[in-house]
Amino acid sequence: MSNNTDTVPESYPMNSGDGTNSYTENSYFQKAATNVVKAKIDDVIAEKLDVKKNSSTSESTFRLADLGCSVGPNTFLTMHSHTMQNIIDVVQHKYQSQGLASHMPEFQVFFNDHASNDFNTLFASLPQRRSYFATRVPGSFHDRLFPESSLHFVHSSYALQWLSKLLEELLNKNSAAWNKGRVHYASAPDEVAQAYTDQFAKDITTFLDCRAKELVVGGLMVLIMPGIPNGIHRSSAPTGMIFDFLGLCLIDMAKEGLISEAQVNTFNLPVYVASPKEMTQLVETNGCFNIERMETTQPRARVDGISGQALTKHLRAGMEGIISKHFGTKIIDELFDRFSKKQQESFNLLESKYNVGTQLFMVLKRI
Numbered sequence: 001m002s003n004n005t006d007t008v009p010e011s012y013p014m015n016s017g018d019g020t021n022s023y024t025e026n027s028y029f030q031k032a033a034t035n036v037v038k039a040k041i042d043d044v045i046a047e048k049l050d051v052k053k054n055s056s057t058s059e060s061t062f063r064l065a066d067l068g069c070s071v072g073p074n075t076f077l078t079m080h081s082h083t084m085q086n087i088i089d090v091v092q093h094k095y096q097s098q099g100l101a102s103h104m105p106e107f108q109v110f111f112n113d114h115a116s117n118d119f120n121t122l123f124a125s126l127p128q129r130r131s132y133f134a135t136r137v138p139g140s141f142h143d144r145l146f147p148e149s150s151l152h153f154v155h156s157s158y159a160l161q162w163l164s165k166l167l168e169e170l171l172n173k174n175s176a177a178w179n180k181g182r183v184h185y186a187s188a189p190d191e192v193a194q195a196y197t198d199q200f201a202k203d204i205t206t207f208l209d210c211r212a213k214e215l216v217v218g219g220l221m222v223l224i225m226p227g228i229p230n231g232i233h234r235s236s237a238p239t240g241m242i243f244d245f246l247g248l249c250l251i252d253m254a255k256e257g258l259i260s261e262a263q264v265n266t267f268n269l270p271v272y273v274a275s276p277k278e279m280t281q282l283v284e285t286n287g288c289f290n291i292e293r294m295e296t297t298q299p300r301a302r303v304d305g306i307s308g309q310a311l312t313k314h315l316r317a318g319m320e321g322i323i324s325k326h327f328g329t330k331i332i333d334e335l336f337d338r339f340s341k342k343q344q345e346s347f348n349l350l351e352s353k354y355n356v357g358t359q360l361f362m363v364l365k366r367i
């Protein structure tokens, strides 16, 4: 069952279908995130998108991509009352208000995720009446996905925190970055955190290089991901605390012989929480984008009563795939029962961590 490889699997899809542990039924946090940024995205399109330029070209299709779309329903909340359909509505409105209604383009939305994503659930839920053509694009966004200068708008929510792999030194007993007894970097020594930071920088650099080729000049990119304000220690981010709890449960299970300690030592969650400062540096080094917005926001400000149970289910929906790939499926129920108890014991502390901004929101414009 165990899979002690030194690299992370290429993809780790969210739980598929619409059962009680599916991602579809358990993506409250992403939904909350979408709510908070809606108004911001509207403003950015109104202020920053140059429809005059688009209408003066012979191009008659406006192409949008949702990178790391998963299986919904946020993609569809996203689409209707939130991002994708909203983007199209706001763009259409802009054409009209600028007297360019006769140049109104047709719209095409590309839904991207790893090939192993449950695209069937996604496309089965597509409404028949929609104001765009829908296309699936399987593959990693750490690689080229679209032809040169073919996209006008890129959106990605809660996907860029997934690292493409982790550095081998995390598994090397002789390295200062050996992450013994933990599954994440939040409360680990600096060397471990640095290994994560280095991989994140590589991944974002590749991502920006690819998108710079694919976006038209003037095209906008809205990126939303877990974030940590500048100057706050990594162990203070709620995401880090949640992963620490998961690690503690795994260690307990190893002590009881349900899994081996070596299995825990060779498992690291490939998830990174970035600050505006480090993101800004990476974008500036790339040099192809203007930073229109870069801030941490508080996604839970408008969501009431997210229970501990919901948090457990949410985590399970997102992490079950990668955990069972490494430890096998048999331990999953036991692990998340333990996680549920552990986070209940410390729920107040966890809640208090959410007082800092936990979401990184940025808008980049291709120059």
Ligand SMILES: C[S@@+](CC[C@H](N)C(=O)[O-])C[C@H]1O[C@@H](n2cnc3c(N)ncnc32)[C@H](O)[C@@H]1O
Pocket (backbone or CB within 6 Å): 011, 012, 013, 014, 027, 030, 031, 067, 068, 069, 070, 071, 072, 074, 075, 112, 113, 114, 117, 139, 140, 141, 142, 156, 157, 158, 159, 160, 162, 164, 318
């Ligand atoms: C937490 S889900 C977020 C889904 C959706 N955007 C939302 O906000 O609800 C993250 C998604 O990103 C996808 N993902 C992670 N790394 C990716 C990559 N390199 N290329 C494409 N998709 C990726 C995962 O497969 C997963 O479906």
